[in-house]
Amino acid sequence: AQSVTQLGSHVSVSEGALVLLRCNYSSSVPPYLFWYVQYPNQGLQLLLKYTTGATLVKGINGFEAEFKKSETSFHLTKPSAHMSDAAEYFCAVSATNAGKSTFGDGTTLTVKP
Amino acid sequence: DAGVIQSPRHEVTEMGQEVTLRCKPISGHDYLFWYRQTMMRGLELLIYFNNNVPIDDSGMPEDRFSAKMPNASFSTLKIQPSEPRDSAVYFCASSSRDRGPHEQYFGPGTRLTVT
Numbered sequence: 001a002q003s004v005t006q007l008g009s010h011v012s013v014s015e016g017a018l019v020l021l022r023c024n025y026s027s028s029v030p031p032y033l034f035w036y037v038q039y040p041n042q043g044l045q046l047l048l049k050y051t052t053g054a055t056l057v058k059g060i061n062g063f064e065a066e067f068k069k070s071e072t073s074f075h076l077t078k079p080s081a082h083m084s085d086a087a088e089y090f091c092a093v094s095a096t097n098a099g100k101s102t103f104g105d106g107t108t109l110t111v112k113p
Numbered sequence: 114d115a116g117v118i119q120s121p122r123h124e125v126t127e128m129g130q131e132v133t134l135r136c137k138p139i140s141g142h143d144y145l146f147w148y149r150q151t152m153m154r155g156l157e158l159l160i161y162f163n164n165n166v167p168i169d170d171s172g173m174p175e176d177r178f179s180a181k182m183p184n185a186s187f188s189t190l191k192i193q194p195s196e197p198r199d200s201a202v203y204f205c206a207s208s209s210r211d212r213g214p215h216e217q218y219f220g221p222g223t224r225l226t227v228t
Contacts, residue, residue, distance in 0.1 A: 043219030
């Protein structure tokens with residue numbers, strides 16, 4: 001079974017500041033890990049994913065995440081926030097032998113001018 | 114590739130009426146998912162299909178909800194009779210084990226309002 005915990009349902013940063021959204025997972029088998037972003041009135045879209053190999057993965061819009069097996073974490077970061085980054089972000093985990101993903105509760109990112 | 118297509122985008126109906134939501138997955142994808150999103154409960158997986166066969170419907174709230182996938186390019190989610198508490202945004206998503214392990218492509222959603 002898999003589970004995801006996103007720490008902090010709301011995160012607020014100033015424009016230009018570091019963005020850090022936290023995600024911890026639980027999985028009984030090697031996981032696939034994902035971050036999705038949802039802009040207002042839209043569906044979720046994939047931001048980045050970890051499957052195998054390099055533990056630091058880069059995604060769209062300057063975001064990146066690092067898979068840390070020892071910490072069971074997959075935190076999302078961006079060095080400098082833009083106003084356009086304001087959205088809801090979902091972390092998800094999938095077992096390598098399963099079709100579905102388990103999503104976290106989401107973190108709403110607010111960017112202040 | 115056209116993305117996942119959902120119709121209608123908005124649906125307003127009265128309590129007790131039947132509602133049918135439609136989804137066309139991305140061509141070639143073999144998984145299809147139905148989700149419901151509300152402020153109170155967040156994103157919930159209702160049911161998912163693999164190769165048109167329902168695999169897990171444990172998230173379907175009750176017998177008023179049913180989903181079908183008659184072929185690889187079409188799925189429906191039906192609510193009969195509808196109730197105000199069914200008001201939510203319903204998303205369809207599809208994925209392919211061959212094209213990317215379990216990453217899902219979401220449609221734009223159907224916003225359902227039951228009065």
